[in-house]
Amino acid sequence: MAHTSEIASDGNVAPGARVGLFVTCLVDLFRPSVGFAAVKLLEDAGCRVEVPVQSCCGQPAYNSGDRADTKAIALQVMRSFVGCDYVVAPSGSCAGMMRIHYPELFADEPGFLPDVQRFSERVYELVSFLSDVLGVERVIARYDGTAAYHDACSGLRELGVREQPRKLLRGVAGLALKELPGADVCCGFGGTFCVKYPDISERMVSDKIADVMATGADTLLAGDLGCLLNMAGRASRAGRKLRVRHVAEVLADMAQTTPPIGAAAEVR
Amino acid sequence: MQATSHAFKENARHALGDPNLQAALGILKRDFAGRRGAAVARLPEFEALRDQGRAIKDHVLENLDFYLERFEAKVSELGGQVHWCANAEEARAVVLAICRGAGARTVTKGKSMISEEIGLNEHLAANGIEPVETDLGEYIIQLRHETPSHIIAPAIHLVKEQVAETFRDAHRHLDPARPLAEPRALCDEARAHMRPRFLAADVGITGANFLIAETGSSIIVTNEGNGDLTQNLTRVHIVLASLEKIVPTLEDASTLLRLLARSATGQEFSTYTTVSSGPRRSEDTDGPEAYHVILLDNGRSNMLGTEFQDILRCIRCGACFNHCPVYGAVGGHAYGWVYGGPMGSVLTPQLVGIQEAGNLPNASTFCGRCESVCPMKIPLPKMMRHWREREFERHLAPGRYRAGLALWAFAVKRPALYRAASALAASVLGRAGRARGRFRALPLAQGWTKGRDLPAPEGKSFMTLWAEREKQRKAS
């Protein structure tokens, strides 16, 4: 199979590493293209991708204060992904949940904790996995447009995902990357927040879209589908001409195979 | 102060529609965050100092009884007096008694959030003693009969036109046609107005950013100098402080002071940092004759040893307010009590109860920006989550919400069922939304679709497509 990524010679992962793809419930329901873009990027970088039985990482229960259900879901996830060398999710939010919060969930359960830690340290967000673990320096992809990149909060603050997507995007032919002022300000999605406090969420996402439009970009990219659905939904309601995509779609050179988020089928 | 936190949603809606407030918040969002960032960039050791600050406060909390007792002993040695107050009512009573004992008619006040917390001004006024707020922001809101909307910039919710209007209404002895369009004129007018009040006051009340156990001192930090004029010109100086304000030594205070101004306003150091220790000495020619420190508990000792202990590290810098997108959207009054923003969302439920203040820890996206700028590295989102856990245990969330969550959890714990449900939803919604690519309205989703379109699913779930791909791959 054709490799479309260039891997730095000091990539410290054995070829054919078994990567369990945690596709995330939003990608599964709303936009499988993102999942397939992730698969392509991982396979091009030499990984063997598996998709174990999965449903959700448990974050909605966790953030609603339901620790018991969250633990049950977490154990289920960990059992399902046993045997994978890595667990990779195209989402900083889900990866953060599994990498940072699973150990916190079981902090007072010494019986479970070592296994949880062994699981969590294998969990990565997609773009930082490609860049930091696989050593991918460049992808071979083309995208004609000017893009602003939004830093999804969990990826940024829990996992340090910031430079990696920007670095890879700068190598995409035809793409001009504009720095977004306030890129690190929350878009207002916040999982259940956007439906519990819709007025405030709406204000936050309106501010975000205004900031994006002010850059002159025609494209908005991010690494989390929750943020993207929120921002795309606001942009189209406000009548803004903005192409919204998951960063994986652009990096995997798959932008031409599917319309932007929220656009009708014939729009490219 | 009576809490309206239960009405947070209504408060927030009102705030979102208030053009003056939104203009003022726009200025905050534009200016405050950048100032802190610039100050932090200038001090390479800032990150290391955050760790040290956290360590100092954690050490204090582990030894809180010891340091408070040492502080008390030192204050007594200096000829001052420490008053332990378990709650707001006791604190009000003690302050009133001191003021009455001094024959006070007017009392000048430096900015003190503890004063707000215990409702001191109303109590003094009801007992014939006039409290005079001297901090410019506090003075403005005193005239407007409002409460502070930010812990360090109390009037930040106002635009200058509103302040001018307030001054015109209040300072009727001045020429009504005088120009008041610019902050310069407003500042000069406040200065001229306040000077005689400083000189006439009988008692001066300040807060305390820190108390120092080693020396029996209290520290206030201001830019205006009002706190100094308050505490130095009167016969009696009363310090209002909650238990956790204590730090061990002058050196420890210096470390925390390096974090405070930079985090709060982006200044290297506040204009006036003042360390006061007891009443005047016998040989001094100015200074108060009496020094009283109110040590207020009001719920702090109950937090020690709990999952909320870390909020006791807070040094009241306000950085979390300045960087919070929710605070930036609705301002401080929406939170409905003394402490708003992220730190208020953790502290307020403790002080007024989770039933009253439940909205506060729920109205967060857990973006984590607050924690990332907190000089004391307080895990604010984590503690908000703990409040949600308490609510969940006590069944305090709305029934509809709990039911939805239970249904969702039921499906998620059964992956085969979940996969089928997801495939069905993807198919139904995908088909319905294919033509336009999005929904303008959707039953059960009004919260979302009121202000946003909902992008349509692609039509098949990933798991379905993956299974198809794998089947094809095996066949070939």
Add this chain to the structure above:
Amino acid sequence: MTDAREQILGNLRRSLKRTTSEGPETEAARTRLAEHRPNLIPARAASLDPEGRIALFIEMAREVAATVDRIAGMDAVPGAVADYLAQHNLPSELVATPDPALEAIPWHERPTLAIRKGIVEPSDGVGITACFAGIAETGTLMLLSGPESPTRNNFLPDTHIVVLRADQVIPTYEEGWMRLRTMKTLQTGHFTMPRTVNFITGPSRTADIELKIELGAHGPRRLHILVVDDEPAPA
């Protein structure tokens, strides 16, 4: 308030799982108080030599809208003050604290300056004081209250002029505390704080209205610092 005291301490001790604060668990705290060690000291000022510290102090003080004049000796103070007041169209009247550090100033050399020594009155527009130290790290003055340096002289006048000797410029607040402890211990055999220690960084200001910084809120509008070289510390 004994009841409240016992209640609060009892509550704290219950959470801390002990019955007294005098036991071995608080040994670290006792040591911390006794040793009062500095924590991390930023390199910014600490790494400089005396001339570098003075330069940094002046730069940082000017940054916060203090004005600074560096002069050759106490003899030059009257001239510098007269020039400053003339420059700002201020009357040539000052109140000076009865501070021994200001004793050597030959005011008579500028007879147009009217100096009164003592505690400030509300009508005094300009006040001149000495200080305990100037902290280079942030351009901060450290002043102590005392019978010869009433605190209100730092706050009531519209214009505050401070005489800072070059040998008083120190790198950090920690150095200031060390000097204060040493001085007090030498004077009295033990360390007791003065009633007030003021750290002053520039003139009074507020940003309470629309975050716009305005000088001269309630304290002095103007802070003028005279950095005086080549003076030995007074005996």
